Amino acid sequence: MERTLILDCNDKVGEIVTIYGWIQTRRDHGKILFLDVLDRTGLIQVVVSQDTHLRGVSKVTSSAHLGGEISPQDVVCIIGKVNKRPTNLVNKNIPTGEIEISAESIEILSKASELPFDMGGPTLNLELPTLLDWRTLSLRHPKIKAIFKVQEALLSSFRQVCQKLGCTEVVVPTIAASSTEGGAEVFRIEYFEHKAFLTQSPQLYKQMLVPVFERVFTITKAYRAEPSVTTRHLAEVTQMDCEFGFTSFDELMDIYESIAISMVEHVQNSSKLYLKEYGAEEIVYNKIPRLTLREAQEVILKEYGRDNKKEKDLTPQDEQDLCKWAKKKHNSDFITVTHFPTAAKPFYTMPDPKNSEYSLSYDLLFKGIEILSGSQRINDYQQLVESIKSHGMDPKDFEMYLMAFKYGMPPEGGFSFGLERMIMQILGLANIREAALFPRDMERVDIRLNVNIKNKK
Template identity: 40%
Template structure:
């Protein structure tokens, strides 16, 4: 809209045109107010009924909440107004009227359950605190990209339609691709490894992944955003350094650049970026510490994966972000390299928030013969992955990397209760629309 002024920029003494949504109408008899909201904030529009044209007053006061309006008038100082200024209108235009029967209340005075909010996400994002989540999410992704570039990484984009799954199994969404069966990609894992074998060496990607897992929990999605890294001539320790650096960068960017958004969410005072290095705890030590808490009904033994209650017990014990290293080889994917000194151990690692796992990574097996053995040990047919495996015959350097859950990072940084809060339009077992 030409010559439009954002409400936050309206200064006393100016003639402006502001445009946005009708947040509220207050009729006090001889005087009335329309509160107009745009992306920058709210501004009060004052109607003095006896001194204004009846049609102008009627247009302003009969506008339904959430109608889009354009108001032209003089900005005056008014200490009693929410933003210390108000607009005295010369004209009011209803750009797009709203149905008076709204499916939820964007003012937040009446609560709506999460399902109703997600069904009406456009209205939901008109709430200041919900808008704040996605402004912070954007800042987190910006900071991640910047930190990756500081690590000399090149941003890449890999296919999301593939002939075979990254890890095989039943966690695949099949699709029909010109008469052939194909799948939505579970991960950029194999492609980013191929890029680590190119002259790019260090690469990162931020993009969607798809997993047909039969789950329905507050921390799982079937379409998620993965923040991925792969680096040639890197070992597991190098990859952990990058993972820690990216997570720290996200916290620091939010702390430095998102004060208003944290205020809208009511967490500005308690928000704090981590200052201590993330400890690196071996899988064996993790099992011992979990068992020592006495929080589990049954003691964990070597080779067990960590259930949710075990992660929580260890998270409470550690009290901050931490890595779990030296996982058993048998429970890590085929592409994770075994430890040189003990083939029962892998170079795999996880980065944990006290609430949940954020990152899975490790050094990759770069030797062709051992990679093929890994496929066979996990019951996968190497011939189905020839596009991937054959490149390991042509000089594949040692390399390492990780995948970081983007929504989980947002969720843990902001203390959200449900991962769907961190996604504009979530995809899970029940939700395919909007």
């Protein structure tokens, strides 16, 4: 008999259906056994009685027998009748809460081994290392899975907004001949007989594509060989990048703020149930306040008593406090910080013409953490060559990149959203590792690596 998807059972009350899925939980109630069965569309309650057959094993079986046979994560095919639940047993929290299936027969298609931990509760109460050691299993828990439904919503809404803005989607390489921005934190590849690197960002390539498409976006991987472990960094991250030609510093901020708000709106509308599972507060986004770094540090001093006014960047604590301040003062979960010192920024960042000590750069903070970074770029060829040199790099290593500027480059700029960080902040996760299906860091590539962090430089 043809498969019925679990969500579609709502339209099949009184009919016999065949469903396929995974056993989520079982609850023994004496002569009756309840199973929660899950497929890609949702979850349904299945009632197993003494009349239920267990196909392939025995013709008729008691629920006691079934209780011994069927266990969580088994893959099953169940034939049964869709019934309305009695009014007092309706579960309003799930889309199939008004129905249940009375099982005629059950077949186990794939038997799961005994689980190392209970998967049936509303939350997986595991420490992060355990959660990740068992990643392919822990991901099956509905609350963990929800994280990646939010991820899907973010990816899809980012693309939609970019398309509306007239951006062309591009595919950029992740193998490069030189490091993107200088610095040592780059992974080296043995590239045939040569050395090559994993790109630290799609930065140079998206810039090179401005004279081709004027506006581009790409969702791609970025790699950072940072030999440290924090709750906010991964060795392999997913970036959502844009680059715009014929634009100005102010317009760039308008654009990324509107993209951020669109994404958050979309997620709040499309992922209500998932956000609820995480107890995520509604995100507020009125007019997003914009401060220069120095103004922000002034706020930090005044409101939180820390004098960081000589620092070239915000500290993690500053980011948290500024977001608290923005929420309190401007009723906004976002805040933009601009004008980081030019010397602390990559070579392609445009110095502020009014004061070249500071740059036309910006970060977007969201609920306590930076989720976006970008700038107006230097678009003059000569100025760019000089900037590369003054950063201690060789323009010859940027031959293909510089070519884009040699043959007509408009004023341009862009920005980059960190996907995992956005997910982490939207759901209030404690660690960015929870926001990646298979996180990479110096301690782990699926399985734990044998690393002694204290010995690392």
